[in-house]
Amino acid sequence: MPDDLQPARGTHDLIGEDQRRHTHVADTARRIAARYGFDEWTTPIFEDTRVFSRTLGETSDVVTKEMYTFTDRGGDSITLRPEATAGICRALVTNGLTQSLPQKVFYAGPMFRYERPQKGRYRQFHQIDIELIGSAEPLADAEVIACGWNILQALGVAGDTVLEINTLGDKESRSAYRDALVAYFTEHQGALSADSLARLDRNPLRILDSKDEGDRRIIANAPLIADHLTAAAAGFYAGVQGYLRTFGVPFRENPRIVRGLDYYGHTAFEFVTGKLGSQGTVMGGGRYDGLVEEMGGPPTPAVGWAAGIERLAMLLETPPAAQAAVAVVPVGDAAEAAALGVLQSLRAAGVRAEMAYRGNLRRRMERANRIGARAAVILGPDDIAAGVAQVKNLATGEQEAVKLADIAARLA
C-alpha cells in the first residue's frame, strides 16, 4: 500500500462492523432521548473561534492547545468544534430561543481535538449529547442523568459502568473551596508532582483527579467541598440525589470528580468503566448555569452531558448484524429482464434485495453465500416459462417454486 495517502493522524474510517456499531449507538441514544422529550438539533461543525475560547475557560487544555483553529479566506478565525455544548448555546441565543424555555436538545456528531491519539481518544471523534436548557431545578439534573443511564441500559453496557457524582457548588461555595484547597496544597507543595504543581495556580481542583501515587496520599486528607458548601448548594445537591433514587439510578458519590471545562458548577457526574484502559469516562457532564449568558444571552440555567460514541461502540458486547439480503439470480442472459422485475418488486415491498452484475449461476450463488443472503431467488428459462421462480432458503437449502407474483409477499 502506498504510504503517501493515509488517513490523517487520529482519524478513522468507519466501514462494515465499525459503522454498524457506531450507528447503533447513535440511533439508540436518539430513540431513548426522544422518549424524554429531547429534540435533535444540528449546528455547524465550525464556529467563530470566540464561541469556544470565551466559554470553555482560557486556561483549559482544550482551548490552549487542542483546538483546530485557522483563519479562513475572509480573514475570520474559525475553529472546528471541540465539543457540542458551546455551539448549542450559541444557536439557542442566535435563534431567539431564550424566549421559549426550557429547550431539550439531543445532538450527535463529530468533534475535533488536537491530542495524542490513543485507545478511545481520537482527533476526530463523535459524541452524543443532551442538553436541558432553562431549568434550575434539581429534577432537571436527575432527569438528564436518568436519560443517560437508560441509554447505557438500552445499549447493554450499563453493567460495565458506574455513575459517580459530585457537586462543584455555586460560585460562593466554589471560591471558598478553591481557597481552602490552594492553602492546603501550598502547605504540601514540596511533595506534589510536577503536574500537580502546575495545576496549583491554573486549576487547583484538578489536583484532586491526579493519578500520581504521592499526590494521592496528600489528596486523601485534602479539604472536601462538602465542608464549604453554602446551604443552598448543599440543598440542591441533596435534591439531585433524592430524585436519582426516585428514578432508580444507582450512583456513588465521588468528591474527586471535577470537570475539565470551566463552565461547570453544581452537579458534576461521570459514567466510568474499567474496560477501556485509561480512557474510562464514557459519559460525562453537569450543570453549566453561566454558559448561555457568556454567549450573550440572558442568565439561563442548563444541565447536560456528552458521551463518546467510539467508547460506547467499543463496549458493545455483540456487534449489530447487517441486515440479510435476498439474492436474485438469473440463469442465462435471457432471464435478466424477468429477474430485474422480481428484484424491483422485492425492493418495493421493503426487502433488501441484490442482484450481481455478472457471472454464471455458480458464481452468483457463491456471491449470495458470501454476502450472507438469507434466500436466493433463481430464475431460469424454464421457470420463467412456467411463471415461477425457485426460492431457495440459503440456511436450510430448501428450495421451492413460487409464482412470480407471490415472491415479494413470501419474502417480505
Next chain:
RNA sequence: GCGGGCGUAGCUCAGGUGGUAGAGCGCCAGGUUGUGGUCUUGGAUGCCGUGGGUUCGAGUCCCAUCGCUCGCCCCA
C-alpha cells in the same frame, strides 16, 4: 507535550549469530456453463512503513522520520 512497545501479502503472523521472503486465512481460476456452504487441484500475492548510514551484501545492525499502540497529561 512526555515515556514504553510495535510496523513483513487484503487479514493474522513466522522469518537464531546479515546471504536477495514464508505459512494460515482470504482472493482468483479449474474439478462442477440450472445451484452456494464442505471437499479437491492450481495460481497471484510484497518498494519487508519511508529516508539515510554501516557492509561485498540489510527484512535482519545504526540514525532519522512517519504511522499504530500502551501509559502520563487531558478528556467523551
